[in-house]
Amino acid sequence: MEHIEVEKTLKSEKIYQGKILSLRIDTIEMPNKKYSKREIVEHKPAVVIIAIKGTKLLMVRQFRKAVEKTLLEVPAGLVEVQDTPVQAAIRELEEETGYLCENPKYIMEFYTSPGYSDEKIDLFLAEDLVKTEQNLDDGELIEVEEIEIEELRKKVLYGEVQNASSIIAINYAYDYIKSKNEHN
Numbered sequence: 001m002e003h004i005e006v007e008k009t010l011k012s013e014k015i016y017q018g019k020i021l022s023l024r025i026d027t028i029e030m031p032n033k034k035y036s037k038r039e040i041v042e043h044k045p046a047v048v049i050i051a052i053k054g055t056k057l058l059m060v061r062q063f064r065k066a067v068e069k070t071l072l073e074v075p076a077g078l079v080e081v082q083d084t085p086v087q088a089a090i091r092e093l094e095e096e097t098g099y100l101c102e103n104p105k106y107i108m109e110f111y112t113s114p115g116y117s118d119e120k121i122d123l124f125l126a127e128d129l130v131k132t133e134q135n136l137d138d139g140e141l142i143e144v145e146e147i148e149i150e151e152l153r154k155k156v157l158y159g160e161v162q163n164a165s166s167i168i169a170i171n172y173a174y175d176y177i178k179s180k181n182e183h184n
Helices: 085-096 149-157 164-182
Strands: 006-016 019-027 035-043 048-051 056-064 069-073 077-078 105-111 120-126 143-149
Touching: 006 069, 048 085, 048 149, 048 164, 056 085, 056 149, 069 085, 069 164, 077 085, 085 120, 085 143, 143 149, 149 164
Parallel strands: 048 120
Antiparallel strands: 006 019, 019 035, 048 056, 048 077, 056 069, 056 143, 105 120
16 A cells, blocks of 8 residues: 655634534645645534344434435434443434443444544444333434334435435444344
């Protein structure tokens, strides 16, 4: 693999600070000694949860203002300052679906759009789900659905699931469930 030289940050200016993200503009020097600017979205870390019930996944439908659409997604949410990623996964799963998993398994981390954002997502697998009396988060309008993994895989292939982290999660779950069923 060829070594790629890094861009040197000469100046960093924060131009917006919000609750979940901020925007900064970095002035950089490239390896060829030319200068450029980079617009960077700094985003709070997040978690995505693959919640498995047999051969079904718990999915949520919710309206996403940024794209003006209702999307079908796996449960997800932000890692709050006081949380570890696993604590956030447990909390978000219960808030969004009304199910508890006391010991979700860490799968991987990935970046959503590293060309302009530092948002990092930790992916967790949740099995042995227990229905709770938890009221769903009233700050979000969410519909919870249980959908067969085979059907979800088709929804991914036909573009009916458009959220990238959900596509990653569904593809992982498809292989996981298929492998698990082959060994039983």
